[in-house]
Amino acid sequence: MQPFKTLTSLVAPLDRTNVDTDQIIPKQFLKRIERTGYGDFLFFDWRQTPEGNPVPDFVINDPRYQGAQIVVAGKNFGCGSSREHAAWALSDFGFRCVIAPTFADIFFSNAGKNGILLVKLSEEQVAQLLHNAQTIPGYQLTVSLEDQTITDNRGFNATFEVDPFRRYCLLEGLDDIGLTLRHADALDAYEKQHDHATWLQAK
Amino acid sequence: MSTAPQTLFEKVWQQHVVVEPQGEPTLLYIDLQLVHEVTSPQAFEGLRLAGRTVRRPDRTIATVDHNVPTTLEGRLHIVDQIAATQIATLRKNCAEFGVELYDVDSREQGIVHVIGPELGITKPGMTIVCGDSHTSTHGAFGALAFGIGTSEVEHVLATQTLPQSKPKTFRISVEGGLPLGVTAKDIILAIIGKIGTDGATGCVIEYAGSAIRSLSMEGRMTICNMSIEAGARAGMIAPDDTTFAYLKGRRFAPQGEAWDRAVAEWRKLPTDPGATFDRELVIDAATLVPYVSWGTSPGMVAPVTSAVPDPAKVANELDRKSMERALEYMALQPNTPLDKISIDRVFIGSCTNGRIEDLRAAAKVIAGHKVSAHVNAMVVPGSQQVKAQAEQEGLDRIFKEAGFDWREPGCSMCLGMNPDILSPGERCASTSNRNFEGRQGRGGRTHLVSPEMAAAAAIAGHFVDIRNWEVREEVTA
Numbered sequence: 001m002q003p004f005k006t007l008t009s010l011v012a013p014l015d016r017t018n019v020d021t022d023q024i025i026p027k028q029f030l031k032r033i034e035r036t037g038y039g040d041f042l043f044f045d046w047r048q049t050p051e052g053n054p055v056p057d058f059v060i061n062d063p064r065y066q067g068a069q070i071v072v073a074g075k076n077f078g079c080g081s082s083r084e085h086a087a088w089a090l091s092d093f094g095f096r097c098v099i100a101p102t103f104a105d106i107f108f109s110n111a112g113k114n115g116i117l118l119v120k121l122s123e124e125q126v127a128q129l130l131h132n133a134q135t136i137p138g139y140q141l142t143v144s145l146e147d148q149t150i151t152d153n154r155g156f157n158a159t160f161e162v163d164p165f166r167r168y169c170l171l172e173g174l175d176d177i178g179l180t181l182r183h184a185d186a187l188d189a190y191e192k193q194h195d196h197a198t199w200l201q202a203k
Numbered sequence: 204m205s206t207a208p209q210t211l212f213e214k215v216w217q218q219h220v221v222v223e224p225q226g227e228p229t230l231l232y233i234d235l236q237l238v239h240e241v242t243s244p245q246a247f248e249g250l251r252l253a254g255r256t257v258r259r260p261d262r263t264i265a266t267v268d269h270n271v272p273t274t275l276e277g278r279l280h281i282v283d284q285i286a287a288t289q290i291a292t293l294r295k296n297c298a299e300f301g302v303e304l305y306d307v308d309s310r311e312q313g314i315v316h317v318i319g320p321e322l323g324i325t326k327p328g329m330t331i332v333c334g335d336s337h338t339s340t341h342g343a344f345g346a347l348a349f350g351i352g353t354s355e356v357e358h359v360l361a362t363q364t365l366p367q368s369k370p371k372t373f374r375i376s377v378e379g380g381l382p383l384g385v386t387a388k389d390i391i392l393a394i395i396g397k398i399g400t401d402g403a404t405g406c407v408i409e410y411a412g413s414a415i416r417s418l419s420m421e422g423r424m425t426i427c428n429m430s431i432e433a434g435a436r437a438g439m440i441a442p443d444d445t446t447f448a449y450l451k452g453r454r455f456a457p458q459g460e461a462w463d464r465a466v467a468e469w470r471k472l473p474t475d476p477g478a479t480f481d482r483e484l485v486i487d488a489a490t491l492v493p494y495v496s497w498g499t500s501p502g503m504v505a506p507v508t509s510a511v512p513d514p515a516k517v518a519n520e521l522d523r524k525s526m527e528r529a530l531e532y533m534a535l536q537p538n539t540p541l542d543k544i545s546i547d548r549v550f551i552g553s554c555t556n557g558r559i560e561d562l563r564a565a566a567k568v569i570a571g572h573k574v575s576a577h578v579n580a581m582v583v584p585g586s587q588q589v590k591a592q593a594e595q596e597g598l599d600r601i602f603k604e605a606g607f608d609w610r611e612p613g614c615s616m617c618l619g620m621n622p623d624i625l626s627p628g629e630r631c632a633s634t635s636n637r638n639f640e641g642r643q644g645r646g647g648r649t650h651l652v653s654p655e656m657a658a659a660a661a662i663a664g665h666f667v668d669i670r671n672w673e674v675r676e677e678v679t680a
């Protein structure tokens with residue numbers, strides 16, 4: 001996993017609430033068995049018409065936001081299906097950070113596993129950033145995971161909370177299975193004992 | 204020795220703590236992982252690349268549900284080559300890693316959240332995961348069951364554990380008798396409408412109260428199923444005699460003396476008197492009515508007797524815009540009475556409402572009636588066992604005589620990954636769980652309702668208040 005430290009980038013404003021994972025990556029692309037190549041399908045039904053023409057005013061098609069690595073969106077971003085394909089699509093497209101007032105739980109953990117930083121800011125701060133990104137040409141933000149701050153060069157300055165362990169894993173780009181296997185002995189001991197609970201066996 | 208009173212969730216959580224490393228999430232043991240074709244290929248591939256194995260094949264069970272066509276012919280020759288490859292990949296992975304698979308031609312095949320309970324694999328007190336958000340369904344048995352992403356699927360395959368931070372607890376008590384015509388689906392739609400789609404983010408909900416206790420296991424599963432639509436990590440209901448009666452004698456339920464021991468253990472699980480929750484909500488069952496969703500998020504619901512809401516009355520700008528966008532997508536005018544909305548399609552099925560009791564309830568509504576001339580209606584049983592049982596009871600005949608399509612089991616038009624999809628602009632009364640844009644087919648418009656409401660809408664051609672429905676023929680099950 002690619003570590004996340006500090007990012008300065010253009011900001012794509014997605015002024016919608018409850019952006020669900022069905023929109024982030026529609027079901028027809030979940031049939032693939034690969035982990036990569038989902039970027040072309042990100043927001044598929046929003047970015048192009050049923051006839052296959054680009055929707056010019058949809059944010060990721062808008063020339064003003066080309067190359068943006070930060071998305072700002074409304075509350076409950078990533079709700080719905082558990083498909084990790086949503087995180088794969090965002091990351092494959094080039095997004096490394098999403099800022100919103102709230103995120104759905106499963107998406108939250110999927111994003112972390114793919115090196116995407118999710119930042120919770122207040123509804124007011126998000127409204128401010130949406131407004132800035134929509135009205136100020138070339139608007140950029142700097143996200144520092146080390147300092148837990150978000151700043152622009154016009155005086156916007158916010159701090160954000162992040163779980164210390166998640167922060168550590170993102171900063172270092174750590175693989176989860178490897179981390180768990182540090183506890184292999186404890187796991188063996190637990191499992192030996194736990195297998196006696198026959199009423200908790202699957203079959 | 205006395206311990207502090209604990210909630211159902213805390214008891215299950217505590218029993219599954221492997222280690223609690225300082226400053227890190229708890230490592231939680233997972234009793235059962237359910238696997239399906241869509242969210243597993245990259246996980247098995249990850250194992251292969253790292254030279255790892257499946258730690259506990261005996262705690263891992265697979266089936267095919269999301270992709271499979273629901274016609275016999277379609278299942279024999281899957282036309283969609285990418286879907287066919289995904290199913291073949293699961294077959295290959297299960298064979299290679301020693302995981303039991305309930306394949307397309309198995310008598311046990313079905314939607315993963317329907318077959319777990321019906322085979323008696325799902326049990327009280329377990330921790331259960333699946334690469335599918337509606338894993339919350341299994342919480343109806345007093346299990347801690349939640350959906351995970353594909354990296355986590357791989358993690359559980361490799362280690363039978365997951366690092367988890369402890370969620371908050373939220374008790375929602377529904378008290379009193381349910382009014383006639385109000386179903387489990389209406390309870391959960393009402394809850395989501397009330398607390399919002401992010402109302403329980405970060406929480407495990409325990410559903411309690413006399414209205415919940417009076418529900419069958421099928422009804423309890425419907426409620427726990429849609430916990431995720433309220434943003435919850437999981438939903439749980441304390442096991443009781445209804446739970447044990449459902450489980451007894453099922454294929455993988457303990458037998459004989461082991462059964463008695465199991466029940467004795469399971470009886471220890473319910474929340475202790477005096478245990479506290481981070482949040483509480485009490486709902487008076489008498490205030491509930493049948494609901495219909497009108498928008499593109501499951502929180503956008505209203506009583507069938509009311510009208511499409513008016514965005515002009517919403518103060519918050521982002522909320523108003525979302526509502527306007529939803530109404531535009533749904534092609535609905537503000538203030539239109541919901542029972543004036545005419546429909547094109549009806550879908551009865553899914554892991555929310557594709558169980559035998561759901562089909563019985565719908566059959567009761569349609570018996571002796573005919574599907575409206577402008578409606579195309581289908582029933583997709585949740586599993587082969589549900590289908591067989593329904594056919595034994597003659598429900599298939601009632602559906603077919605009324606003009607419904609009677610299909611083979613799978614997820615079908617709940618998410619339209621197989622050939623069952625809405626055409627652009629089509630409006631559907633659906634017993635599934637998500638009304639997101641394009642969920643049932645690009646440009647399709649989904650209204651979430653109970654099986655009874657969907658059945659009545661199929662006959663009338665528009666939404667109707669089920670409380671005024673005329674039952675023509677008695678259906679005996």
Ligand code: SF4
Binds near residue numbers: 268269316337613617
């Ligand atoms: S029926 Fe629908 S919600 Fe349930 S598992 Fe299948 S696709 Fe998911």
